[in-house]
Amino acid sequence: MSKSFTPIKIGKEFPPKKESKGKTSKYFTNEIISLLMKNKGEVFLVAKKTNIGNSTQVMSMGNSMRNSAKYSVVRFDKKYPNLQLSFAVRQSVDDGGYAELYAKITERKEE
Numbered sequence: 001m002s003k004s005f006t007p008i009k010i011g012k013e014f015p016p017k018k019e020s021k022g023k024t025s026k027y028f029t030n031e032i033i034s035l036l037m038k039n040k041g042e043v044f045l046v047a048k049k050t051n052i053g054n055s056t057q058v059m060s061m062g063n064s065m066r067n068s069a070k071y072s073v074v075r076f077d078k079k080y081p082n083l084q085l086s087f088a089v090r091q092s093v094d095d096g097g098y099a100e101l102y103a104k105i106t107e108r109k110e111e
Helices: 030-038 055-079
Strands: 044-050 083-092 098-107
Touching: 030 044, 030 083, 030 098, 055 083, 055 098
Parallel strands: none
Antiparallel strands: 044 098, 083 098
């Protein structure tokens, strides 16, 4: 059997809770969204990571960018229902590996 845990007296208050950032828009900051809003229809390179490493590391970085962008699109759609945030991720293992995130904002087309 494993060693049993001995309780430790802390005091009358619980320890302070660590601040959790939760999900964040890692690449789509307020400044980036503002820039895209001022230049609707124009494509911008939002983030670029170079010298990532092998194919597994490149794929991991590309997936991180995609997941962050998908989360940002959902938040953007709720805030601006008449606009559309589009993104594309390009990645390669050439020259040490790189991943690039492109984005643009356009008027939402009615279907």
